[in-house]
Amino acid sequence: MQALRGVSFMVAPAAMVVIVGKSGSGKTTLLNCMGGLDRPDSGRVIYAGRDLHCMPQRELSLFLRRDMGFVFQFGNLLSYLTVFENIAFPLTLNAVADNEKKRRVSELLERIGLADASRALPHELSGGEVQRVAVARALAHRPKLLLADEPTASLDSATGRNLINLMFAMGRESGCTMVLSTHDTEVMDLADQCIRIRDGMVQEGEGRRQ
Numbered sequence: 321m322q323a324l325r326g327v328s329f330m331v332a333p334a335a336m337v338v339i340v341g342k343s344g345s346g347k348t349t350l351l352n353c354m355g356g357l358d359r360p361d362s363g364r365v366i367y368a369g370r371d372l373h374c375m376p377q378r379e380l381s382l383f384l385r386r387d388m389g390f391v392f393q394f395g396n397l398l399s400y401l402t403v404f405e406n407i408a409f410p411l412t413l414n415a416v417a418d419n420e421k422k423r424r425v426s427e428l429l430e431r432i433g434l435a436d437a438s439r440a441l442p443h444e445l446s447g448g449e450v451q452r453v454a455v456a457r458a459l460a461h462r463p464k465l466l467l468a469d470e471p472t473a474s475l476d477s478a479t480g481r482n483l484i485n486l487m488f489a490m491g492r493e494s495g496c497t498m499v500l501s502t503h504d505t506e507v508m509d510l511a512d513q514c515i516r517i518r519d520g521m522v523q524e525g526e527g528r529r530q
């Protein structure tokens with residue numbers, strides 16, 4: 321079975337992109353291929369002129385750690401780390417100094433409206449708060465590209481829409497390209513570009529700003 325077929329599209333730097341499609345249409349497979357987590361049997365994923373899947377493993381790991389951020393469907397916060405420590409985690413991986421780490425995490429906590437929750441553990445947060453922390457964590461190391469696989473799937477539609485608005489606002493402020501997947505066709509009008517996927521085939525649509 322082919323999860324993706326004849327997929328071809330381009331994403332402009334700093335664009336806010338939404339991938340919409342029903343369950344099983346291939347959104348996760350597509351994002352995983354775009355992020356270098358899955359290797360397509362054929363085809364290329366070109367990022368800033370480089371084919372991700374031709375990079376040596378070491379270079380790919382470095383690229384993932386420095387340039388990419390991921391948000392998963394259910395947050396995937398580390399349950400034994402506080403909110404602060406979760407957001408700081410990619411900065412530790414990138415050997416950012418402690419004072420700079422503290423500055424950046426505090427700034428992000430303010431931005432996501434959780435400055436008072438820095439010492440909380442993930443199980444003490446609501447679903448929407450967990451996802452906001454996951455977004456802050458994915459942006460902490462200032463990636464150039466953020467991929468988010470149904471970051472709003474566990475949220476009600478108003479909370480989900482607020483999260484996407486927050487993500488896109490943060491992306492626009494920082495110049496980070498964002499690609500997120502969703503079932504919710506209503507969020508299409510928040511994006512610069514919309515990619516519709518059906519049975520593994522992409523039909524590129526147009527978002528609000530194109």
Ligand SMILES: Nc1ncnc2c1ncn2[C@@H]1O[C@H](COP(=O)(O)OP(=O)(O)OP(=O)(O)O)[C@@H](O)[C@H]1O
Pocket residue numbers: 322323341342343344345346347348349350
């Ligand atoms: N590891 C795998 N091995 C084989 N088939 C897979 C694998 N992962 C996904 N598939 C199949 O590929 C197709 C696309 O799956 P994918 O998970 O990408 O869809 P999706 O759009 O993310 O769905 P959902 O909205 O439910 O998350 C589906 O038919 C699925 O059954």
Ligand SMILES: [Mg+2]
Pocket residue numbers: 347348349469470
């Ligand atoms: Mg999926």
